[in-house]
Amino acid sequence: MTDKLLSIKNLSVQYKTDLETVCAVNNITFSLKKGETFGLVGETGAGKTTTALTIMRLLPAETGRITEGSIEFTGKSMLDLTEPEMRSIRGEQIAMIFQDPMTSLNPVMSVGDQIAEAMELHNKDNKTKEQIQARVDEVLLLVGIPSSRKFEFPHQFSGGMKQRVVIAMALACEPVLLIADEPTTALDVTIQAQVISMIRNLRDTLGTAMIMITHDLGIVAQTCDNVAVMYAGELVEVGTATDIYTSKDHHPYTTGLFGSIPNLRSKARRLTPITGLMPDPTKLPPGCTFAPRCPKKMDVCEAEHPCAWRNGTHLISCHLFAGQENWRKEEA
Amino acid sequence: MSQVSVDAAVPVIVFKKESRWKEVWRRLKKDRLAMFGLAVISTMIILALLADFIVSYEAALKMNLRLKLAPPSAAHWFGCDGYGRDLFARCLHGARVSLTVGFATSIATLIAGSLLGAMVGYIGGKLDDIVMRALDIFSAIPSTLFAMAVVAAMGSGIVNICIAISLTNIPGFVRIVRSSVLNIAEQEYIEASRAGGTSTLRILLKHVLPNSVGTLIVQTTANVASMILTAATLSFLGLGINPPQPEWGALVSEGKEFLRTAPHLILFPGVMICVASFSMSVLGDGLRDALDPRLRT
Amino acid sequence: MECPANTCSLLETRHLKKYFKVKDGLLHAVDDVNITIPHKRTLGVVGESGCGKSTLGRTIIRLLDATGGQVLFNGEDILKYGRRKMKAMRRKMQIIFQDPYSSINPRMSVAEIIAEFMIVHNTCSSRTAAFQRAAELMDTVGLARRYANVYPHELDGGRRQRIGIARALSLDPQFIVCDEPVSALDVSIQAQILNLLMDIQEDRGLTYMFITHDLSVVKHISDEIVVMYLGQCVEQATSDELFENPMHPYTKALLSAIPEPDISMRTKEIKIIKGEITSPINPQPGCRFAARCEYAMEICRQKTPPLLLQPHVVQKEASEEKHFVACHLYGNGQNQVL
Numbered sequence: 031m032t033d034k035l036l037s038i039k040n041l042s043v044q045y046k047t048d049l050e051t052v053c054a055v056n057n058i059t060f061s062l063k064k065g066e067t068f069g070l071v072g073e074t075g076a077g078k079t080t081t082a083l084t085i086m087r088l089l090p091a092e093t094g095r096i097t098e099g100s101i102e103f104t105g106k107s108m109l110d111l112t113e114p115e116m117r118s119i120r121g122e123q124i125a126m127i128f129q130d131p132m133t134s135l136n137p138v139m140s141v142g143d144q145i146a147e148a149m150e151l152h153n154k155d156n157k158t159k160e161q162i163q164a165r166v167d168e169v170l171l172l173v174g175i176p177s178s179r180k181f182e183f184p185h186q187f188s189g190g191m192k193q194r195v196v197i198a199m200a201l202a203c204e205p206v207l208l209i210a211d212e213p214t215t216a217l218d219v220t221i222q223a224q225v226i227s228m229i230r231n232l233r234d235t236l237g238t239a240m241i242m243i244t245h246d247l248g249i250v251a252q253t254c255d256n257v258a259v260m261y262a263g264e265l266v267e268v269g270t271a272t273d274i275y276t277s278k279d280h281h282p283y284t285t286g287l288f289g290s291i292p293n294l295r296s297k298a299r300r301l302t303p304i305t306g307l308m309p310d311p312t313k314l315p316p317g318c319t320f321a322p323r324c325p326k327k328m329d330v331c332e333a334e335h336p337c338a339w340r341n342g343t344h345l346i347s348c349h350l351f352a353g354q355e356n357w358r359k360e361e362a
Numbered sequence: 363m364s365q366v367s368v369d370a371a372v373p374v375i376v377f378k379k380e381s382r383w384k385e386v387w388r389r390l391k392k393d394r395l396a397m398f399g400l401a402v403i404s405t406m407i408i409l410a411l412l413a414d415f416i417v418s419y420e421a422a423l424k425m426n427l428r429l430k431l432a433p434p435s436a437a438h439w440f441g442c443d444g445y446g447r448d449l450f451a452r453c454l455h456g457a458r459v460s461l462t463v464g465f466a467t468s469i470a471t472l473i474a475g476s477l478l479g480a481m482v483g484y485i486g487g488k489l490d491d492i493v494m495r496a497l498d499i500f501s502a503i504p505s506t507l508f509a510m511a512v513v514a515a516m517g518s519g520i521v522n523i524c525i526a527i528s529l530t531n532i533p534g535f536v537r538i539v540r541s542s543v544l545n546i547a548e549q550e551y552i553e554a555s556r557a558g559g560t561s562t563l564r565i566l567l568k569h570v571l572p573n574s575v576g577t578l579i580v581q582t583t584a585n586v587a588s589m590i591l592t593a594a595t596l597s598f599l600g601l602g603i604n605p606p607q608p609e610w611g612a613l614v615s616e617g618k619e620f621l622r623t624a625p626h627l628i629l630f631p632g633v634m635i636c637v638a639s640f641s642m643s644v645l646g647d648g649l650r651d652a653l654d655p656r657l658r659t
Numbered sequence: 660m661e662c663p664a665n666t667c668s669l670l671e672t673r674h675l676k677k678y679f680k681v682k683d684g685l686l687h688a689v690d691d692v693n694i695t696i697p698h699k700r701t702l703g704v705v706g707e708s709g710c711g712k713s714t715l716g717r718t719i720i721r722l723l724d725a726t727g728g729q730v731l732f733n734g735e736d737i738l739k740y741g742r743r744k745m746k747a748m749r750r751k752m753q754i755i756f757q758d759p760y761s762s763i764n765p766r767m768s769v770a771e772i773i774a775e776f777m778i779v780h781n782t783c784s785s786r787t788a789a790f791q792r793a794a795e796l797m798d799t800v801g802l803a804r805r806y807a808n809v810y811p812h813e814l815d816g817g818r819r820q821r822i823g824i825a826r827a828l829s830l831d832p833q834f835i836v837c838d839e840p841v842s843a844l845d846v847s848i849q850a851q852i853l854n855l856l857m858d859i860q861e862d863r864g865l866t867y868m869f870i871t872h873d874l875s876v877v878k879h880i881s882d883e884i885v886v887m888y889l890g891q892c893v894e895q896a897t898s899d900e901l902f903e904n905p906m907h908p909y910t911k912a913l914l915s916a917i918p919e920p921d922i923s924m925r926t927k928e929i930k931i932i933k934g935e936i937t938s939p940i941n942p943q944p945g946c947r948f949a950a951r952c953e954y955a956m957e958i959c960r961q962k963t964p965p966l967l968l969q970p971h972v973v974q975k976e977a978s979e980e981k982h983f984v985a986c987h988l989y990g991n992g993q994n995q996v997l
Contacts, residue, residue, distance in 0.1 A: 073845040188935055189708075218707035219872065220932050223916035227931055245846055248918030252925055275922045290850035291920060292875040294902065300857065301879065303850030307815060550762035554826070557722055558776040559749035568775075572766045 034102070035239050036085070036207060037061040041099030043077075043084050050312040054080040056263040057099070062256075064206065067233060067240045069254030069271075071247060071287075075308050077263040078243045082209045085241075086126055087116045103207075122152040125200035129212040131192035135184040141195050142166050142180025148202050165202065173198045173228060190221035194228065201232065211243045226252060247291060251275055256343075259284050262309055262319040269344035279354075281346050282324045318349070326350060389652040396648020399641035406638055410457035422451035423606050431624040440630045443616060447606075453631055456608035461638065463524055464590035470528040471535050472582045478532070479539025480566050480574070484547050494540075497533040505530035506595065513601045523603070527592050531585060538581055542574040549573075576650045583646025587639035594635055610635050668731075669866045670696040670719070670834055675728035677711075677718045684941040688714040690890035691728070693966070696834075696883075701860065701867040703881030703898065705874060705913075709936055711890040712870045713757075716836040719868070720752045721745060732834070750780060753827040757839035759819035763811045763826075770807040773797065773825045780830060796825040801855060817848035824855065834866045841876060853880060874917055878902055886910050889939050889947040892966055896982040906969065906984045908952050946987065958987050 043055040055077045062068050070078050083089050085101060087108065101108040103124070111119070120126075128134045136144060145166045149157065157165070167177035173194040184192055193213060200208055210229070214222040230253060233240060242253055250257055250271070257274045259267040259281065267274070267281040274284070286304035306323040309315055315322055321331040330349050338360035339351040351357045390396055409416065426446035434441040440449035482493045505527075512526035546552065547570065555565050571578070594611025596603075603609040610631045617627025677689040689711045696702045704712045717723045719730050721737065729736045737748055756762035763772050773793040774786075783789040797804055800821040811819055820840060827835055837856065841849040857880060860867060871877050877884055877898075884901045886894040886909065894907040905911045912932045934951045946952070949959040966985040 073847060190935065219874070220707060220912060220916045221935075223918075224931050226918065246918065247920035251920045251922045252918045271922050275920065287846060288920065290847045292850075292853070292873075292879040294875050294878060294914075294917065294919065300854055301850040303854060304847040305851075307817070307848075550756045550758055551764045553717075553722055554754070554756060554762055554823075555764075555775070557720060557749065557754045558779060558826075558830070559746040560775070560779050564779065569764055573764070575766075 033063055034061045035064045035066075035104060036241075037100075037102040038081075038085070039100050039102075041081075041084065041101065042097045043080055043089065044095050044097050045090075045093045046095055047093055052311045053314055054263055054311060055084065056314075058258075058260075058263075058265045060258050060265060060268060062207070062239050062241065065233075065237045065239055066256060067242060067254045069250040069257040070241060070243045070260060071245065071250055071257060072260035073245055073308065075262075075311065076260040077311075078260055079211055080263075081260075082126065082211050082241065082243055085209065086120055086124060087111075087113075088120075088126075118152065121148050121205070122154075122203045123205050124207045124209065125203070125205040126209040127193075127196050127200050127211065127213050130216050131189060131196050132216070134196050135192060137184055140181050140183055141187070142170075145169060145180070145195070145199050145202050148199055152203050169198045169202050170195075172201065172232065174224075188221075190217050190225060193217060193221075193225055197225070197229070197232075201236065201238070204236065205238060207239045207241070209241045209243070212245070213242075214249065215244070215246075222249075229253065247287065259287070262314060263311065264319060264347065265345075266320065266348070267344075267346045273342075273344040277344060279341070279344070279346065279351070281320075281348050282326050282350070283320050286323075286325075318347075386652045390648055393648040393651065395644045396652075399644035399648070402637060402641040403645060406457055406634075406641075407461060409454060410461050413454045413458055417448070417451040417454055419451075419455060421448055422455045422608055423447065431620060431627075433624070434626055441624070441626045443613075443627055444620060449613070449627065449630055452608035452613055453610070453634055456610045456613055456631065457634065459520060459603060459607065459609040460590050460593055460611070460635070463520060463527065463593040464586045464638070464642075466524045467527045467531065467589045467593075468582050468586040470524065471531045471585055472578065474528070475532050475535030476539050476571060476574075476578055479536040480543050480570055482536065483540035483543030484562065484566055484570060490540075493536075497536055500529075501533040503530075505592070506599070509592070509596055510599075510601055513596070518601065518604055520603070523593060523596060523601075527589055527596075530592075531589070535581060535585070538577060539574060542577045543570055546570050546573045576654055579650045579653065580646045583642045583649070586642040590635060590638055590642075667697045668695045669698045669733060670694075670868070671731040672715075672719060673729040673731065675715070675718065675730060676726045677714050677723060678726045681940060686940045687890045687942055688939065689718055690942075692887075692890075692892055694885055694892070694895070696866055696868060699860070699864045699866055700882045701869050701880055703877035703884040704868060704870045704887060705872065705877050705884055706887035707872055707913075707936070709889065709939065710887040711939075712887050713838055714890075715887070716754065716838050716868060716870050720749075720754055720836055722754070746780075750782075750830040751832050752834045752836070753830065753832040754836040754838060755820075755823050755827045755840045757842055759816045759823060759843060762823055763819060765811055768808050768810055769797070769802070769814075769822055770794070772811075772822055773829055776826065776829045782830060792829070793825070796828055799828065799859065800825045801851075815848075816844050817852065820844060820848075820852055821855070824852075824859070828859065828863075831863075832865070834868070837867055837869045839871050840869075842871065842873065849876070856880065874913060886913070889936065889942065891947060891963075891985065892983075893948065893985045894983065895966065900982055904982070906982070906989060907948075907986050908954055908988075909948050946985075954988055956987060962987070 038061065039059050041055060041058050045052040045054055058081065060068070070081065072078050080089070084096060085108070096109065103119070135141070146162050149162050149165060166180055170177045170180060175191060175194055175198070184195070187195065197213070213229070214225050217225060226249060232238065242250065244250060254271055256270050257268070258265045259274070261283050267284050269277070283304070289302035290304060292301060304323050309319055309322065315332070317332040317334055318324070318336050321327050324331065328349060336347045336349045338345050338347045339357040340360045341356045345360060424447060426442070429438070429442040429446040430444060432438060432442040432446070438448050438450065440453060443449055443452065478493065482490050508530050509523070509526040512529070513522055516522045516525070552565060552569055555569055593609065594614065597609045597611035598615040600615070603612055613631035614628050617624070617631070620627050672692055672694050675689060675692045679686040679688055692715060694702060704715060706712050714723065718725050725738055730738050732748070732752065737745070740748060767775070770790055770793045773796055774789040777783050777789040777792060778786065783792055794804055794807065797807065802818060802821045802825065806814065806818070811822065840856070841852050844852060853876065856867070859865065869877060869880050881898045883895070883897050885892050886907065888909050894901065894905070894910045901910065902914065905914055932951050937947060937950050944963055945961050946959040946964050949955045952959065964985045964987045966983045967989065969982045969984055969989060
């Protein structure tokens, strides 16, 4: 149990306004070990960003609500921590990279200052200014930016370079966990390759654990050890990368996702998309949330919400696996 | 029109073009403050229109020195001014002038300003440079001075006042419309319309201006409010309306000498000005929200 | 498709150029591009941001004015058309935009948006008829008719993109420029829209120019692909040929950079192109990719490589299977300049 860096159990998050309640995250459970890269895959509206914000306790104060569940980081419960305690964790032990590098950086502060800021705020070892600057240089070099550029401003960098700066800021305090929310979606494919390669190297050298949030199954295949597929706020499938990419058994949504991606290798002309749209999070259907779009829907699917079924490291929440050989019901 | 009935096998479609205004009205009704503003300004307009039937114009001019500075009473609801004239009658007839000036100048500014601003913002280039520099020169002149100059040159009277005030307001309006149009012109749906062969005029009228309508409405109603004030200022300064014709600003001006002894002389016309301005402002806000389909609930 | 050489193409560009005047000089957004799109086929134009593909699309349909060159539609140079002729031309060529949020007017209902062009061009006998056609188009693109009076902001990205497609179809065009039509959409919606575009193409015999940065998408929908870099075509081949046999170093790097959903590929060597894209302003002579190319030779920095036909493909029977590359590494092919 104690080798788990981050452990999330039965977490549910809602956004509550006067008009409606959005069930953004519904009863998710997963965990991360030190140095592990965990991929959280899903489309827009699945709840991935909400999950990330919840771990960082950055949900909007008036509307975001954790309705149940626990988050444990290095064995300690995060939900009990006060805001000052959270602030000492954010940036130092858990760092986050957001999707759009254009808006993640302050346009009126030099890049070096922004990196130094994080370190100055968390200055536990009381580093001197020179030591901090040395570390800024070090971390810029780590992400492939010459340290002479630390006096420049964000607008003088291209998109890919900006994202590297953001990564440098995130890594400056040597966090044990890095949450990357679609870090390469806004980047060109060749720049994306550079950034992914860099992230992989950094992870290998620094041993940082990472939650990689993305909709791109290709990136997940290249970077992640374990993967969870998220749909309408739930984890419909969880497993190692091998389980997700090579096993024959999948949640129908996962199969649908793979089928929707134009494959470089196959010669097929027509894609097999999933019909319909993700359900409205204010009006989730009873039973399985994927049932309305599922090609393998059975009667029980609309009536009863599926529980999780386990086969070794592979977990799938689907009635199709009830009673199948090798699959055991997962106790909540 | 636009009621379309498709053959029975396929669902009927009704293209509700005309009931869009009904929808706007329905949404406006929900905004209580805006409806209050609408009610108040409508009442004022109706009273102003019917002024002759309520109280004769002569009553506004009739002097009665025995009633000089009389406070409000049953016979004279707003009291009497320095010449013993009934203040209520003067306020009521003054409403005519003030509201007319306010609305007329606003509408003139709206039409001239939006057409000019849309053209300049959309077409850009040299036209933009020339017009904007001309307007810059124009707006360097203090508006009150300018109004005074116009009145001095053309003589006083409602029409000339309206012209003067409109002219001073058009540059600001053009600037606002132009900036809104510049924003919209960058949107891809404008490009899409050009790709479809739509003429510049149609783009301006059907795509650009409707999307700036929010800005236009708010600015116009705010303008009504401020032009009522400007007219009042001009009258206060002794320009514009010729005495003894009543106008709210002129009334305030007349009353200022008696601030200590007979405050009701400033109070009533002053309150009229405030209430009229306020009502137009909240109505404008409500209209802008009601017209935006994105705020549809 | 048997047909004699020059009557086969619906659209052809010859030495098409689009330059922008910027503060520091002249930005070569599209530089001497020569492409040919046969009837009822799809040409994929692929490249990363800044390569000029969107500018190319917009220049071809004259949303932007070309700086030089020709655009031949059915053999006639449309860049020389006056206003009236161009307006008539617009009925034959249309565009679908990338962003489903900014490409439709938020103040018009779905039906009004789709009917707009028909009203402008008077293609229907009355407004009622135009709206009737709009309803039919909604059926074609898979938009439920109950959305006719709805406003765009009430719909999701996928549905909005369908509105854009219906609008592009409303004048019954022959040629449609699809400018990254699925890039802003979710993966599962992308697949739906791609299928829709392919179905419509088959039903109506449309010709597409499909612009995208996503190589896997372009492979599915295109017959032929052009790879662009900094305003120039660096490689051109049929879809299958390009993926089986990429020749230009940039194309190779591009293909290699795509993360594949296959964990056995995890340890593969990604050809990381070093450095960043060079500036398209006042470009120097020589290959524009030279600064980042691992195979760059002296000649690459001096002489711009021409787009040349590669001989190895000719053993395939149809003369359409041509593979062109602009790279000094392959300078000695049959010197058939495109």
